[in-house]
Amino acid sequence: MSKQTILIVDDQPENLVLLESGLNDMADVVTCHQPSKAMQVAFECDPDIILLDIEMPDINGFELCKIFKAHVKTRAISIIFITSHHDFEHESKALALGAIDFISRPINLSVCRIRIQNHLRLSAQERQLTNAYKALQSEKEHLHVTLKSIADAVIATDVEERVTFINPVAQRLTGWNGNSAIGQSITTIMNLFDASTNDVLINPVSVALEEERVVAMALNAKIVSRQGREYRVTDSAAPIKDSCGKVTGTVLVFQDVTESIAMATQMSHLTNHDPLTGLPNRLLLHDRLMQSIPCNIRTNTKLAVLLIDIDNFKYLNDTLGHQVGDKVIFQLSQRLEELCDAHTSLSRIGGDEFVLMSSGINSSNHIDVVATQIATLAGTPMKVGGEEYKLSVSIGISVFPDDASNEQELLRHADTAMYRAKTLGRSRFCYFSDELQSEVDQRFQIERLLNKAIEEQTLEVFFQPKNNLATGELVGAEALVRLRDENNNIIPPDAFIPLAEETGLIHALGDQVLHQCCKAASRWLKEGNPVRVGVNIAALQFSNEQFYLNIQQALKTYQLSPKWLELELTESALMHDFDMTRTTLQKLSDTGVSISLDDFGTGYSSLSYLRFFPLDVLKVDRSFIKDMLNDDQAKNIVDAIIHLAHSLNLQLVAEGIETSAQLETLKSLGCQEGQGYFYSKPLPIHEFEARYLSNNAK
Structure with a gap:
């Protein structure tokens, strides 16, 4: 805790010196011998206690006390009068004006220190309580806003299964507003049924309270709102425990999955497309290659497959997390789509692998240009969460009919070329060749030897x-x-x-x-x-x-x-x-x-x-x-x-x-x-x- 501050206001310098020397080991002491400037000094030092003399020129202590108590910034400061008056009238007036104590002169410094120390302690406790209350209110408001803002439905209950909180999403799904739902039984505001049989389901809140554990809702569940609308939902209920481990209620979190279930009818799209980027996946790529090869044969043109692999993507993923990795993949896919036209398509066939298929090619220079553009787009820094990440890619290129006679060979040879590009360093592209095939054969030979050695020990x-x-x-x-x-x-x-x-x-x-x-x-x-x-x-x-x-x-x-x-x-x-x-x-x-x-x-x-x-x-x-x-x-x-x-x-x-x-x-x-x-x-x-x-x- 920071050191406390005492402000002493007295027109007599000798009194200020006496008090300052006697109290400066207890707190930071600020003195003021001009009553007219006392308010300004108080604003600057924000004291915990103000010691006021009563008899002062221009403004006496009582008037100054009124001024302090009237201002919002100083009204809570503890004020103690120090005076030579000993009569009941002066003491009563001081206390009536809001002073917390009255110290008489001549000052017994030992007694004065004890009394000041006690008041400092009370002031510190009061500030701690105030700060704690403010923090509690802030946390409560933050929690309240959070629960109201999240996309999931949230309902809290007491141990009697009566609703104590319901956020806007839950209000929408149940059809109950906050005021009418509070105090109602959870089974009243949340009608839970089996979506197939329409049988009534046990609310997981009941099980969570009885067994004191997290409980998931039964599969295939739905709720019927107060207005009769049906929603398919998934949820879980968890007991709320106090610091002693005693259950004081439950919290139920559920999601509207109606649209998700409806999306099942679109599985044909998901079967052929990458869910993260929306690009065609490996299945659709094979289909497009099979369609493009006959077209290139008829037009006597070439078809190029460029296999793009992000260098060291695994380390980025493991170090920064899959969420950042997914955002990087998505941004890269958007950049690479800029290269697509009527003769070019982009697919994502693996975690960090893309394939750019370009058909109707008459010049190999075109492939070089495309590969260079890919490396440039990938190498341009991308921003994720305020941070910049610079990627590099390795690109393997296979060309029909030069390198392969079918779509499977095209992809396999592009993969071989890509691995060679990786061995050459970052931001490289490499064409498939017979020499590369020889290296692949050598790799298979080593694999055969390894299998044999393991088998024969x-x-x-x-x-x-x-x-x-x-x-x-x-x-x-x-x-x-x-x-x-x-x-x-x-x-x-x-x-x-x-x-x-x-x-x-x-x-x-x-x-x-x-x-x-x-x-x-x-x-x-x-x-x-x-x-x-x-x-x-x-x-x-x-x-x-x-x-x-x-x-x-x-x-x-x-x-x-x-x-x-x-x-x-x-x-x-x-x-x-x-x-x-x-x-x-x-x-x-x-x-x-x-x-x-x-x-x-x-x-x-x-x-x-x-x-x-x-x-x-x-x-x-x-x-x-x-x-x-x-x-x-x-x-x-x-x-x-x-x-x-x-x-x-x-x-x-x-x-x-x-x-x-x-x-x-x-x-x-x-x-x-x-x-x-x-x-x-x-x-x-x-x-x-x-x-x-x-x-x-x-």
């Missing part, structure tokens, strides 16, 4: 040691999966891990790696070489409802204590499904499994994850380690992450240590553990055991 797991930076001793190992081709050559993980995620094979791959790691860790432990093994977990693995059970089963199968297993996740994994991921990780953490956040510092919301997820380990991304000796900013980031980890009692592991200089710098900064080629590259299990475990076996 021939995936290999390499282990890269984690070392204590101070002592150099082994403290753990990161497991890294490897895939070999027919010639026994290792296929890089970045060539098959994304493919495994796209095809859904990541679940089987992850399970196989998990079991190999648990098996190895269990054997090492029995041989007297305890090693905690870190297993990388992909984002999509959390979408498997059996993920938690699979880990528990693997630990049980190999009789491995959870403390020897560490799950390494990237921030993209945490972003996949926030609530489900958090719940799953908490369950795993509760069993003793360690949770590590990989590549820390490179994601979007690293610090928020430290609050919401049960993390044990942070792994500093190798990009910072690589640059920290030549880039002060990178070094400062590493230093900040180390301090952050220490303050949160998290273990810290530096990735990608390659030189002794990097090692010494990390040690000086207080980093405990690390891994990288300075110690060892990832090794096949037999080499890892020979180098790190055989000498330690008991």
